Amino acid sequence: MKPDPAVLQACLLFRGRSVEEIESLLHKMIYTVSEFPRKTVILAEGDKADRLGIVLSGRVEVQKNHPTGSGVTIAHLNQGQTIGEAVLFRRNNSVPATVTASDPCTVMFIGKQELLRMFTADTDLLTRFIENLSERLVLVNRKIEILSAGPLRRRIVDFLLEQAELQSSATVRLPFSRKEWAEHLNTARPSLSREMGILRDQGWILFKGREITLLDMDQMKDYIHSVEADSGGKS
Structure with missing residues (x-):
């Protein structure tokens, strides 16, 4: 199967390239394309990390599993995003987390x-690859900030x-399910639902399904500042 050059334009590795330029690159490139049904493991933790993946369609989940059987969702990757670039050139280049197809998906491997x-x-291409690594590092740092941002309510409001x-809207659509959001915040789903109910009762938000309307962003920002002040500016 040949990747659609228009889809690859969404990948940071090919940023700024025209469809014709990407088409030309594909003719010179050695790659494979694989399809994965929903819930299929694409890469298992501990596998050798010897290839870069690019999501062509569908959605994948990156999850770190613990010996107890629990797991923390690290990231959700959509069309155009890459898999495995952060560990590809490590000396010990084994896959550090399990990558699973959240939906039926197609992945290109180089x-x-x-x-x-x-x-x-x-x-x-090398420059784009380094930019991709930098953006992924920013996302990881953001994840750490979220997980260390104090009380759960503070983490929800911040998110x-x-x-x-x-x-660019006061009505936002969650990029994942409520269960996945709870994992993203490193909390239990009932705890997340309880805090969402409190925020709704305070008149700060309304929600239906994945859509959440922020009714009083000024109050929400003041709350963030007050928590930061109480902790001496440390999240």
Whole structure:
């Protein structure tokens, strides 16, 4: 199966390339494309990390599992996003987390040696790859901030304000399910539902399904500032 160049334009690795330029690259590139049914493991923790994945369609979940059987969702990746770039060139390049198809998905794989060849032939691709790593690092840092942002209510409010800014709207649509959101905040779903109910009763939000309307962003921002002040500015 040949990837759609228009889809690859959404991938940071090919940012700024025209469809024709990507088409030309594909003719020179060694790659594979695989389809995965929903809930299929794409990469298991401990597998050798010797290839870069690009999500062509569907959605994948990256989850760190613990010996107790519980797990924490690290990321959800959509069309155009990459899998495995952060560990591809590590000395101990084993997959650190399990990657599973959240929905039926298609993934393009490029081997490590092929990537090195491409970087040598096209330094712009290398630049895009490094940018991709940098953006992923920012996301990881943001995840750490969320998990260390104090009380659960503070983490929820912080997340909602961030989404309102990203979506340029006071009505935001969650990018994942309520269960996945709870995992993202490192909490139990009942705890998340209880806090959401409190925020609704305070008149700060309304919600239905995945849509949440922020009714009083000023109060929400004041709350964030008050929590930061109480903790000496430390989240």
